[in-house]
Amino acid sequence: QVQLVESGGGLVQAGGSLRLSCAVSGMLLRRSVMGWYRQAPGKQRELVARIGIGYGTNYADSVKGRFTISRDNVKNTVYLQMNSLKPEDTAVYYCNTDPTSDYWGQGTQVTVSS
Numbered sequence: 001q002v003q004l005v006e007s008g009g010g011l012v013q014a015g016g017s018l019r020l021s022c023a024v025s026g027m028l029l030r031r032s033v034m035g036w037y038r039q040a041p042g043k044q045r046e047l048v049a050r051i052g053i054g055y056g057t058n059y060a061d062s063v064k065g066r067f068t069i070s071r072d073n074v075k076n077t078v079y080l081q082m083n084s085l086k087p088e089d090t091a092v093y094y095c096n097t098d099p100t101s102d103y104w105g106q107g108t109q110v111t112v113s114s
Contacts, residue, residue: 002026002103004095009108012085020080020108022095030073035098036080038091038110049080050098062088085112 008020020036035050048060049069057069068081078095092107 002101004103004105006093006095006105006108009093009110011111011113014086014112014114016085016112017081017083018085018110020082020093020095020110022078022080022105024076024078024095026103027097029071029076029078033098034069034071034078035096035100036067036069036078037094037096037100038089039094039107040088040091043091045094047098048093051078082110085110087112087114 003025005023006020008018010018012018031053033050033052035047037045037047039045048063049067050058051069051071059067066084070079090110090112092109094104094107096104
């Protein structure tokens with residue numbers, strides 16, 4: 001059974017940083033394109049960062065230059081380093097494959113105060 005467990009969220013002031021982690025089990029992480037997604041209240045879930053099997057990365061324009069996605073295939077973990085956080089980054093953050101599978105974790109709440 002695939003499990004995705006996100007952690008590392010919290011409350012931070014604008015300009016601060018957080019590092020999210022996604023522990024992956026039940027699937028071969030090294031063979032998967034992975035993404036970090038977020039969903040803000042009243043908005044659709046969006047892809048903010050993705051990392052390919054060859055470690056190539058892509059970012060949404062809204063987070064480019066501030067967020068960094070990485071992966072550790074030995075630890076079966078995907079990370080999202082978020083710097084220079086803004087109030088509009090407030091959302092629940094999830095990891096999943098890209099394209100997405102049916103397996104969603106509980107997400108981790110990120111709240112950025114102004």
